[in-house]
């Protein structure tokens with residue numbers, strides 16, 4: 532299932548979303564890949580009525596919507612009230628805020644780094660995440676934040692990458708007026 536190096540390079544230069552959408556959709560040795568984040572990291576002027584959608588190239592395991600969150604401010608900020616659910620037969624996680632977002636405010640989508648897909652393979656955020664404005668979450672970012680230390684719930688299984696010491700990826704966006 533692993534693409535040859537020349538193929539990977541070709542995908543990177545030909546447009547990530549289109550190329551990957553045409554790729555394999557069957558889970559294999561490689562875990563599901565993050566394909567889309569809406570709003571993307573760095574986006575400004577986002578509607579206060581926005582929802583958040585996080586899309587993968589094949590379905591995730593059960594209850595993975597527990598490992599994605601929307602913070603007000605940066606990753607250390609409070610959680611926005613609302614409901615995460617799955618769609619696309621488990622390949623997309625969708626957040627409906629309980630109320631419209633605040634105007635002219637930063638929000639940060641936090642996607643867990645330890646999620647697994649339906650076959651139990653580790654989800655990959657790194658192939659496409661950075662190109663959509665994603666930033667890896669370090670231990671320093673987590674332990675410095677209110678209520679998010681080792682007992683705070685966003686550093687355990689599902690949030691922590693199994694090997695590299697990161698805690699998922701964030702995508703910050705800014706609402707408009």
Ligand SMILES: [Cu+2]
Pocket residue numbers: 600602606641685
């Ligand atoms: Cu978080």
